[in-house]
Amino acid sequence: MTRDTIVLGAGMVGTSLAFHLARRGRSVLLVDRREPGRETSFGNAGIIQREAVKPYAFPRDMATLLRVLPNRRIDIRYRPQGMLAAARPLWEYWRHSAPRAYAEIVPEYASLIMRCTEEHQVMIEAAGAESLVRKNGWLKGFRTQRVFDEQLDIARNNEVRFGVEHQVLDREALKAKEPHLSDELIGAIHWTNAWTVVDPGALVQAYAQAFNALGGDIEQTEAHQLEQTSSGWRLTTASGSFDAEEVVLATGPWSQNWLRPLGYRLPMFPKRGYHMHYAMHGGAQLHHWLMDFESGFLLAPMQAGIRLTTGAELTTLEGPAHYGQLDAAEAVAKQLLPLGERRDPEPWQGSRPCMPDMKPVIGPASRHMGLWFAFGHGHQGFTLGPITGRLIGEMMSGEPPIVDMTPFRAERFADF
Template structure:
């Protein structure tokens, strides 16, 4: 097969695909309006989540749904305009969260997650990025015993079925690891497998530099149009045209709108999120990534300070930022841990690209030869980028991927 390829989108998914393809001998150009790792991949929680074998289902019990209605929760907020625009995919998301359907989705999704560490590892080595990565897991904190017990059952199932490793911490054991946490926390699950990253954007940038050292090219330009030709594709950019044999669309939350121009109507929607960095109060230390599970935010000790990441906000992709969710999370976080002053002038805002069956699209476009798709990773694009790169490269080369790719095919939405 011919080997001139353009990858559209320089987040974790796009960079990883480009890296894998250049290892296979492709002539690859990676195109994005910003430098690699500056969009969605920049602002996440920085966890390679090997434990996340269960995707996030839509709440279905009436009690939880009624709690969401006042729109004051930290873990989930919504805007009427965003809910209206995404009404159809959100309904399908709710239907797919029914227990019988969700039970079938979990092992398919888990097959991707189980590849995450083994596919990040060679890229970390190639990028010389070991200093960015810690391998001591993260802590999921609980305030009530009943909810900790419920989560513990899920953890035990994940260990039995998918090899996830964890340790249950009572209040005393948790205080040894994190002595500055509030006494309101009665215990935690220490997820042992995951790796944490002190600067997620820097890791993506390091992967991109490794891609360039291997012979790949990075083009910072606006993508204006993509059109099929008799013998391939032309990508029109603000910096000129690229004529290639293959195009990979890895545009994250923008993929759905871009693909409409080629006649595809994927049921995409976004879950937006925010982050802010903080200093530490005098003598305070945060040693691990910690999630206040019953409230719905995460604190991460990163290079730029302690990063607070919020839960999900359902709104239009390009709608203005709303800091009320972040402010509510900050108020709770200050009760949990002695945060110092804000380090950033404004909050960062990003969007997680989602599909209603909680699984990404990875594979060939149904109606266009040489068009390949990789988007819709939801909360786990940072975790699943390298695995996606490996799998898509296998498919493009005609090799057998290590897992069944049928659950991720593009033509499953009809």
């Protein structure tokens, strides 16, 4: 059976764009080796980050670089083999983080982030998934006044420029919102127009069910080969071959495995994250998602327990797990909240697909008719899935995209 479109990858991005294509009347097959939302989209912090209008830049000041060098921080760690494997992309990442280059990237990146909640709302309603979403924002907590003041200046600028809404909480106001917190934090920024999700994997599954209700098909199988045919594309899998006029690669950090055989060399590199769920002692509760900004971890009250997520680890996609970063975060987190026993048999790990200019790749391939790209969202695939889905749907259907797509085309990496 020949379909209009095959979407390869059933994370938040792939599932969202499959939904938007089916909504436009296309026959769509969504393919992944696992159930929708069971890879990277499963293990994130569960925040739809309306406030994240500025991407994570590579640190350029010497003081920060010297703090990172001993490789003992919670927010960022590195593995020598990972640094070596991604040497050129990381150099480009550093270069794009220079003030002038970064200033040009921010409004392009923000053009996507600013639409994240409204595009999620479309899919939340279609999926009947309101019970999974909280719309009371999240908290970024601080330990020192200097860093608190610096981040408040950024927040005020982002509110004026990008509509990021926030409230300032001193120690007393923070304690009123989270009475079981210790006194380690002096205050917080409450991002009030960001949303949170109590089970990120379940939200992706709900979106997949909405896609299915539109007539879309889901095939859980291992994909082996993608080749162009005289009439379109053929995907060979463990359960057979599937043909379509067009195919979309939404395979996150695994996209390189599909790009190289087709002759595309894009400078993607992975950032790994870890999480663990915990019980709470003595009936204590956490009511909001809470980031310890200066330590570099986040605590989230999920359905499965209090989820502790680490910062980033620069390593290879296949590199062995190193749980020291999670252990260090746990030790500090237990000073903030009365965390109890671990609830998971072992820590979860997942990799984020990052591009050196901090922007995703969204749009048609330059050398193959009917091949489309939707990957490289870095830390924000969960946030940006629905807007990416809408944009791919608009482009594939010949509609004018609501965002200028020039900054997100793969051709910007022509020198790789």
